Amino acid sequence: MMTVNVRASKEYNVEIGDGIISRLGEMTKAVCPKAIKALIVSETNVAALYLDAVKAQLEGAGLEVAAYVFEAGEKSKNINEIAGMWNKMAEAGFTRTDIVVGLGGGVTTDMAGFAAATFLRGIDVIQVPTSLLAMVDASVGGKTGIDIPMGKNQVGAFWQPSLVLEDTSFLKTLPDDVFTEGMGEVTKYAFIMDEKLLDLLEKQNGNIRDDAAVLENVIGMCVADKAEIINEDETDNGRRQILNFGHTAGHVIERDSGFTKPHGICVAKGMGIFMDACVKAGTLSAEDAKRMKDLLAMYKLPASDEITAEDIVKGAMNDKKKRGNTLSVILVNKIGKAEIKKMTAEEFLKFLSV
Ligand SMILES: NC(=O)c1ccc[n+]([C@@H]2O[C@H](COP(=O)([O-])OP(=O)(O)OC[C@H]3O[C@@H](n4cnc5c(N)ncnc54)[C@H](O)[C@@H]3O)[C@@H](O)[C@H]2O)c1
Ligand SMILES: [Zn+2]
Structure with a gap:
């Protein structure tokens, strides 16, 4: 297991390890102690493999968990999906201290981060990247956003996560x-x-x-x-x-x-x-x-x-x-x-x- 500390406008840790998902619940409680609800943002391919494990971790930590699962792929990286996430959180009565958990590749972590950056003017996000690209790049550094027809990543926000948890065993299923x-x-x-x-x-x-x-x-x-x-x-x-x-x-x-x-x-x-x-x-x-x-x-x-x-x-x-x-x-x-x-x-x- 390895920890990399990031000291940007916000300080947070990137925790990297084989099987480290077993510590998500405990670590979430430590960085977001006031959270009562969590929205897991994920996509079809990744949710089929890892949503249950992530949900169990968060529930085990006492959180009320909702999930928003979109269709895998860059095509989904648009404002309609973000609106779906906002609505899901509003319907479930999320407040400023509740959290978003991004579970997936870079498409997912970019969108989960953007939904968190914009909902109620900004709530915490925890990133659980599942692709190599998302682990080494997209989930770290706080660039979040979506595509518009005129171009990729044209709308977004800088929004640093509260924690990035990288379970390298997830890469076993990556094509x-x-x-x-x-x-x-x-x-x-x-x-x-x-x-x-x-x-x-x-x-x-x-x-x-x-x-x-x-x-x-x-x-x-x-x-x-x-x-x-x-x-x-x-x-x-x-x-x-x-x-x-x-x-x-x-x-x-x-x-x-x-x-x-x-x-x-x-x-x-x-x-x-x-x-x-x-x-x-x-x-x-x-x-x-x-x-x-x-x-x-x-x-x-x-x-x-x-x-x-x-x-x-x-x-x-x-x-x-x-x-x-x-x-x-x-x-x-x-x-x-x-x-x-x-x-x-x-x-x-x-x-x-x-
Ligand atoms: N924010 C940043 O700093 C930053 C940096 C680089 C890239 N990005 C963004 O990241 C996106 C690309 O990320 P990506 O390559 O991860 O794409 P992606 O999220 O589409 O994932 C790639 C594919 O791998 C599948 N997948 C992911 N994890 C898996 C797993 N563990 N097992 C099986 N399948 C899995 C996904 O379903 C998808 O089909 C782009 O939208 C890009 O703009 C952002
Ligand atoms: Zn790149």
């Missing part, structure tokens, strides 16, 4: 391709800030799933990396932007595919494209680039895409992360060291086309 996708973000931490993680991933030679201790260790390292960044820059104005490595190009590839290509795969492609550009620009050694690309391949992730430099620049200039006429581009010029560089569209095109 292989969804696990691989999560590795896109795991390798990202290794590249931007954590050479020790890179060493461990190399040593594991493509398999971190079968050894519970290794899995816990890898997830813990990623969460500690994210916590370090959140503690410094909660709202994405400075260093938090390095978490976007691979995302500038990745988002464009993802959007151009009509969101049929998975996020983590697109991020890996975006990271690979940037590695090539940095090598060509002479700022990244061919040796470091090879090591990083070999790691992507080891974990069955791609490192390139057919997309043209022009299309990346055009797409990136429309991205919501853009500020004014310049883009914040994230570069890795040495393993474990990311750099934020402001570029105009012309400079960005030149960088990608060298």
Whole structure:
């Protein structure tokens, strides 16, 4: 078992461990002692597997439990489902001291967090992430939200959880391709800030799933990396932007595919494209680039895409992360060291086309 403490505008713990769900009731009582009611927000796939266990834990701690289960998938990440959660809580007479518990992947934790951030102007949320991506990324750091027809994650709030409880045994049921996708973000931490993680991933030679201790260790390292960044820059104005490595190009590839290509795969492609550009620009050694690309391949992730430099620049200039006429581009010029560089569209095109 491992604890990572996050000290953002709110302080909380991320508890990581094999079988740690057995401590959810006790830990919930400790962080939200006044709560009487809890709404579990989950989706069809995950609820079928884990809703009963989570419900039993919360009931065992004396809470009155309601559940809101939506259909699994990004399609559900919309305002209608959020309204359903608000109504469910209102009907059950929730007050400011009651809580939301998000049980699922990133779609679920983003929505559970947003419902909690907005109901009665904000109630506590406990996140119980069940996908690798949600454990290492989405459930930690307080970004919550939904999609609108014009774009993904366009509406949301910063709302930190009171507790994140990550039971790594839940990953046993995660489909292989969804696990691989999560590795896109795991390798990202290794590249931007954590050479020790890179060493461990190399040593594991493509398999971190079968050894519970290794899995816990890898997830813990990623969460500690994210916590370090959140503690410094909660709202994405400075260093938090390095978490976007691979995302500038990745988002464009993802959007151009009509969101049929998975996020983590697109991020890996975006990271690979940037590695090539940095090598060509002479700022990244061919040796470091090879090591990083070999790691992507080891974990069955791609490192390139057919997309043209022009299309990346055009797409990136429309991205919501853009500020004014310049883009914040994230570069890795040495393993474990990311750099934020402001570029105009012309400079960005030149960088990608060298
Ligand atoms: N808030 C943030 O900081 C942040 C960061 C990264 C991503 N995100 C968001 O996260 C979402 C993607 O998250 P995701 O990849 O977890 O998607 P997801 O929630 O759709 O889960 C992926 C798939 O895995 C299934 N699943 C999840 N856990 C399972 C388990 N233990 N066993 C079996 N099946 C399981 C789900 O039912 C789904 O089919 C996107 O909406 C993205 O915008 C948010
Ligand atoms: Zn991402």
